[in-house]
Amino acid sequence: MTGAATIEITGTGLAELACARLLLARGHRARVRLRAPEAAPRPLLLNAPTLELLRSLWGREPLADCHRLTYREVCWGPEGTGALRRLPQPAVVVDGGRLAQRLLDRLAARYPDALGDVTGAEAMAAEPAFGEAPAVRRWTVTAVGWSSGHRTAGRRHLLAGEAPLAAGQDERTARLVCTDLAWLHLTPLGGGRALLQAMVPGPVARPAELLARLLTQSALAPVLEHAPRTAVALPAAPRLHSSPAVPGRLLVGAGAIRYDPLSGTGTAQALRTAFLAADTLHAAAGGAPQRPLLTHYATRLRTAFHDHLATCARLYPQAFTSPAWRHEIDACGVAVTGNGV
Template identity: 70%
Template sequence: MTSLAFQAPAGPTASATVEIAGSGLAELTCAWLLVARGHQVRLRPPEPAAGPRPLLLNQPTLDLLHSLWGRWPLADCHRLTHRQVCWGPGDGAIGRRLPQPATVVDGARLTERLLDRLVTRHPDILSETDGPPRWTVTAAGPSAHWTAGRRHLLAGEAPLTPGTDETTARLVCTELAWLHLTPLGSGRALLQAMIPGPATRPTELLATLLAGSALAPALRHAPRSAVALPAGPRLHRTPAVPGRILVGAGAIRYDPLSGTGTAQALRTAILAAASIHAMADGAPQEPLCTHYTTRLRRAFHAHLATCAQLYPQAFASPSWQHEIDACRWRDPLLQGDDGDR
């Protein structure tokens, strides 16, 4: 997807009434952009956070976040300077250590801070709307998705071995999975492993994968508990229809390997806000909803094409063939479409 700079005029000729049904990063960003353009935006009361959620933001994503919300110091974050990558048999057991600045933040704390910033600047955003909203923006929608594969991500935290470099994230492959180690600061790390299907015993499997990888010496022991989450790239079939726009992971989800999922969530918020603003100025709804959907479809298939190139380089086992084939699927509506990607 190309850059989605929010370049609408200074204010709409008519104000749209918008309900933001959720308090995730994409939903809050869309609210922030819309209220700044003079729209009547109302936020449903946020639900309590489910707990800490480590989030790795590369520098371009962090720059995008700051360009939207303004630059402010991130509290309780951990800075990384490098990423060490061992992808496929040609990289050997150590791989390449590359300069790649990034910041690890608690995603739940980040959205709390953005919510505070939004409510402090626009306290009426939590008030009742005057009548039903014209638009609802949310990351939670009907489960009408295309999903490219059955792969799952295993994740758990564990202590680092004393002396382990806490400024370098590490990616390695085994025959069955890729594993990513993200230092969190204070001697702890997040271990993630992508496998080509579901797992009934994620904690045991993650420990087995760690033991067979080059990451084992970096941790004092395997995570004591782990979760398994569906992680195949996913696209909602109709992310925008008159009256409702899906943003964030509810609209489009990338493979975690890309490291650009947060940036893509922010881009959906930018495009959704620009679409609503244009419709408030009198642009017809149907073409703009179609444009929104098409832009996400193009981005999704560009992402699948990248996955289809990368995974065969690392995995030759039959268990991964389904995932590779799934990434080669093409939306028939985009066949022969040479639009921006």
């Protein structure tokens, strides 16, 4: 390596922290700029491949206060026609904010100078003197997108709310079912509570009301004591940033590429962007030309986006025949034709 990069990591999401950990281990000067923590709990369902990625970064499994799941029941297809499958699928449910704080504490313990903004002196040192090879550069890595925009494949939204499980219900099995309008996923959180999510093909004005109605139409109704009293509706269609890599800046995580939650691999894919970003910055610090590196970074994300859309275009027609889903299925189909992305 001909030089060490000076890198500001803006934010403390799992992707940003993973990138910081990888860069610091390679001798780069990385600083993590803290953002205000999220006030509300953020349950994350982490499957076995995601846990393996976390272990590869942080050593022993960096989890505490998590709820462990053993099985997943899936009934995918038009309501009442899909076959129920019970699959062994070990996973854990953990609060994303607490996990990020735990990783941040571990990072600070190992690299005491890693927290805080890049200083003025370091910023000046990052600029090569006249006549020098530009081996040392300043970069910013973040999961917060800038203004050049995104390409979004659809309008669908995810409804989410918590509710108590009915007495005697299995707290080790996650469940996925379909209605005519939505797929619903129930994730036990431990302590007799569960997260209920529903994917619907567009924006929603009153998410709690719609989530309650979808629950009554599904096989999940007996599993909960009652429907969630409150719920949120979040944009959830797959999304790719138009320019995830530009000179001096790289986007990681959901700011660069967002997956349909149906895949169940969103956290793992966010971590993989961190690995790719760290390799890109390491190569740039070693003297590799920037432009081909940035093009490679963007191309890798675009390929992953196409592959994910192709999966959605294959799965959604198997479950939904209603006109409400036609737009979403057509939007996913751009992966097959190559139009629009």
